[in-house]
Amino acid sequence: MKLVQSIILALPFLQPTTALVGISWSVSDVPSTGLTELSFPMNVNSAPHETGFYFAQQFNFINQKDVGYTGLQPREDSNSKPVLHAAFSSFISGTKSSDENCIDGADGGAGVSCAVDIEGSYAHTYQLHINNTAGTTWVGTLIDSVSGSETRIGSYELPAGSGGIQGSQMGFVEYYPWNAQESHQCGDLPKTAVTFGYPVAEGYDGKLEKAYEYGDCVGKAGFETHYTADGVETSVGF
């Protein structure tokens, strides 16, 4: 995913330019040192078991401009079992990791990317849990809200001086096969759906704004969104 400077200047939050849908999240009354622990619930019950979409939430750390991401990507079934790919990354230059799930670099730029594939039920809601375990070290964990099982996605250490997680950012839905193509037809977008849950931070109130379309397929991507009891469901594609 590439970020274009003019878009960054024009919009209040970083917007991945190849994404189709954005959704702003916030946690109220975050202290100036930031949050040390935050979870993003996500449910992909209605998403086909196919590679292509990335459902992500972005977050900023105090004293850092570049973002981190965490999210889920559907995968094809393996041996007739459903597979989910979970990602946890930092685009911050100077981020370090010796975690076996992580590699240096994020989308061709600075940072660290961590990922894990699990056999898991698409019907379950997952928590993408981000936790400050020591100093500037952060661990991303995928927690199955139904079974309670936890899988470490990865861990990284931010540069000295980095603080906790800031109280607002945005998530997105991206169809990333288009990143590698010179052009695409909005009408060729496969159908998918995701529910972004309200961010969870103990002692704080997590909120989500309505999802909205952006990018070059506005009005042409079959976009639909509504609030549910658990968050904001959004679907795109045909």
Ligand SMILES: *[C@@H]1O[C@H](CO)[C@@H](O)[C@H](O)[C@H]1NC(C)=O
């Ligand atoms: C988060 O990290 C702290 C250490 O900073 C630890 O005590 C706590 O158990 C962790 N939370 C979870 C849910 O893993």
